[in-house]
Amino acid sequence: MERLPKRQRHQQLSRLLDENPFLTDRELTRQLKVSIQTIRLDRLELAIPELRERLKLMAERSYDSVRSLPLHEVIGDIVDLQLDKSGISLFEISEEHVFSRTGIARGHHVFAQANSLAVAVINDEIALTASADIRFIRPARLGEKCFAKAYVRAGGEQKGKAKVEVFTYVGEEMVFQGNFVIYRSAGESKT
Amino acid sequence: MERLPKRQRHQQLSRLLDENPFLTDRELTRQLKVSIQTIRLDRLELAIPELRERLKLMAERSYDSVRSLPLHEVIGDIVDLQLDKSGISLFEISEEHVFSRTGIARGHHVFAQANSLAVAVINDEIALTASADIRFIRPARLGEKCFAKAYVRAGGEQKGKAKVEVFTYVGEEMVFQGNFVIYRSAGESKT
DNA sequence: TTTCTTTTTGGCATCAGGTATTAAAGGTTA
């Protein structure tokens, strides 16, 4: 009985499933010449989900990816803007922003609204996000209207760094809060 | 019972599955208020395959397209994924991601890549970003290929919260770094 | 060699999400 050592079999197993993720455990036993129990222990150790889970993940990825890409311009409609002071934007969660199975908005869309607003509120030719400390307080759901309020807290008119605080609400409920540090260049100009 | 219900139900059934192909027959009974046998007869008549076949078809379609198409326009093409351990995604900065005047990527796109990856790497039915602490180390520019690496640092297999660290590079240079706290649901649960 | 440990195998119960078949109840319709 010339079995391969465990390590090598694990490598082979990963390789085989990488090449063809549609293989059942039973098909794997044929290729690796070990019992089905061994295959299952191996998958457990390697944290490889069962066939059906793999298919489901693939299906979800393809389904969601079609619906999650459009992130073109500024996210949300800016309804009020006082440069270097504060701003408000509105953003409605629609199909393409949510996880298909739960109807919960992907975090980066909510972030994108806040980030866009934080950048927009800074009155400078070049404003870039340097860092942010953010909190998703409760999930935003399909159909909900998010309104974000941004307040410039420091670095109002000078160059260097500005601090912007953003709060996002759905109705009375806060769904997101973030502290942004925005880099600003020297030139003060409007477009 | 009126004469029409069947026709109408068939239309509704098609519509529901069109919107969300992940529905089981049992979930359909709740929405259509008929027995599971009726749902199955309906699927038979409409030649709609069972859930598992639908998932398999979707998976096959996406698998084929992943092999043929580069998938640039998605928020990162996941090229490696070890659930609950680590993951890698690639994202190329193109026109629609940058400030037109400067050619610098809007922060939320870089964030979106990292966030998508941090969520994808968590092996759970429902994984949502709870909070994040992020740093934009240097701007990413038009045409640059961002290479994000995620590592699950804590909360690997249990429910509750997981910590995921993400580093994004362009070549050797780090452009972004983020610490994400991902909320995860109670492992395998039925929908 | 014997003992201990790791690895592998086997068996059995159970699950989800179905298929396939047969039967029966209810209303419709000629």
Added chain:
DNA sequence: TAACCTTTAATACCTGATGCCAAAAAGAAA
């Protein structure tokens, strides 16, 4: 009334797994 359509029900079976327990086999240590 019989013939029919629609709906519900009951049952057996399928696949690709999981979980658990036990036992055999192989390797390493004393």
